[in-house]
Amino acid sequence: MEANLVIVESPAKAKTIEKFLGKDFSVKSSYGHIRDLSKKNLGIDIEKNYNPQYEIPADKTKIVAELKQSAKRAKMIWLASDEDREGEAIAWHLSEILDLPKDKTHRIVFHEITKNAILEAVKNPRELDMNLVNAQQARRVLDRLVGFELSPVLWKKVKPALSAGRVQSVAVRLIVEKEREINNFKTNTYFKVSALFEVIHAKGNKSELKAELSDRFSTKEKALAFLNKCKTAGFKISDISTKPGKRSPAPPFTTSTLQQEASRKLGFSVAQTMSVAQKLYEAGKITYMRTDSLNLSDLAVGTIKNEIKKEFGDQYLQIRKYKTKIKGAQEAHEAIRPSYINNHEIQGTAAEKKLYELIWKRAIASQMADASFEKTIVTIDISNATEKFLAQGEVLLFDGFLKVYSESTDDEKDDSPKDHLPPLKTSDILTPKNISSVERYEQSPPRYTEASLVKKLEELTIGRPSTYAPIISTIQHRGYVVKEDRPGKDRSFTFLSLEKNSIKEDIKKEYAGAEKSKLFPTDIGMVVNDFLVEHFDNILDYNFTATVEKEFDEIALGNLSWIKMIDKFYKPFHVTVQHTMDNTERSTGEKLLGNDPVSGKPIYVKIGRYGPLVQLGETNNTDKPKFASLLKSQHIETITLKEALDLFRLPREVGEYEGKKVVAAVGKFGPYISHNSKFYSLKKDDSPLTVEIDRAIEIIKEKIEKDKNKIVKKFDNDLSILNGRWGVYICYKKENFKIPKKTNIESLTKEDCLVIIKENNTAGKKNKQKGKEKKAKEKK
């Protein structure tokens, strides 16, 4: 029996610490929170000072029972959860549930998992900080009150099963407002001018110089006028200036920056980054991956120092201490870094290797010297114009940290040429080989990616490292936001070129505006957002979280009672909730698009029971209005009257095939064509409004062919072997069964199949039941 029981939050952490502490200590993990507000109801007794009703969730009963056993046997219990308010609350809940006597309980904290830090922590135990615990209770109660009072308002006023909350609703708002900003963006064009000059040097050899005009022109006429002037102009270098520049490395990774860089450099989703990082952490290869801290332990800085000296030399070393700029950062852990710096690479999956390499490079580079440049700007005068051409050159003098790593940015649109410049001197005369002016479009603001949304949330201090990935998945799961690709459009631009004293004008085409893996609001997301902003603007305010965080801090310092703080928020909030429930109309996002030119009846667009629709005619009239669903690619915010009118053309007769009619329409499962009382789904690029008979026949033939291939073997009407998405499987009485790996499909007999089904049924019944429950839950 061990004399000492240490409880931490994470099992991987427990394993590491146990090694440092020796055999008198047993280290166990609580697996995060062990208690939470009751799930069945509000879980808060409003009448009795907002008394929280805590419960141990079903999936935690086992671990709590184990901890109880261990605690009973131990002489001293060390509560070693994180030193932030959630960690303090975990320690408090543990002491309550495990019924720990004060004289048997020590609270210890450490910010890094190194032997020294842990031994030091054990030497300096303290008591539970109830102020910090109360700050957490306030946070928890506030979130529950907001979520569980706001969501039912949406069920009644918009649609059942929707949700709202302090964090998710603001995340959705960011995306909705960005979308509107983009939709309202007026794209102007301008003309930029660039030139290719020839320089003849003293010895007669020639070189080329690219330069850009310092000014842009707002119209084609102005650009043309300028090019005309250039026909007779002389070009001379009037100034060459050089100035030094430097770049510093980025700090080591936090959760948020890791998610951003893995997205930009490796194309990972934030969830993927977290799951790969979790694997690396559990394997002991990196430090904890949910952190907002930029700190590296002294031990880590020491080994990084040695590594840089050994690999690159002393001149590449520059020890730096980074301070977080994020307000409200709790810094309970280190920054994310490799556990062992001398491991440049690791064994593992391709994704694990790539992510590890990224973390390694970033940590190393953070302690390396600045890179230095020399920037040269050459100014070229034009004899008959006031505008100047500028040529820029950049020479890397010392690579420094760039030897290892360079951070990516979200918008890399700096396309000005930065070449190595030829030898030049002031007063050199230049001969233009070509001067051209190209029409450019102003760029609308960029849509959010998962990673850039995380960045924005972190700036607003909304959410925590452990919740960034879940937030992104929640708002998508609720149907407020979709992550998808959307095609761009062809657009034309004018290209003017002056060569050999004549100006040529071309109209060229480019493909622009295509989006890949971007976050778009859905119709329901927009309607819910507008409803919440209208009635609960204080909670949807981007500063709401920051404001309440300040109050949580005051509670943690013992300057404010958490009950008073909650009461001050709740009383007026609840009045607003009641008022909104009683006095507002249902919100459908209804909008008048215009009138039908044939009947003169109004056409509306709104969200109906089954999704967005267009409506022809009024609902209160004697004759029923006509309805039609929007296509998947259409949205209530942007659909035009013409597109709405087209929707009423469905179902549409496309033509004939094998003597039977082919009809295109939109059904429960999307656009389809029907033929001979069979149905065929349309492909992504097909529209039921425009699909032609030839294409329809193609789709029909394709489907028939595919169905043929689906059947591998058919024993009788009940039993067959089929080809599915995840490979070959057995279908028996409409139920599907997995075939064990290494089975020879060719030789499977009917009897073999029945055996597999039987085994599957007995062994897999439990799992299957679980799976079904989970699925049912997800559906809800």
Added chain:
DNA sequence: CAGTGAGCGAGCTTCCGCTTGACTT
């Protein structure tokens, strides 16, 4: 599997933050 959009009402849905597996019909 291939429209539906009325109205009533029972019983359901829902938050954020801390953790990891079990789950891939």
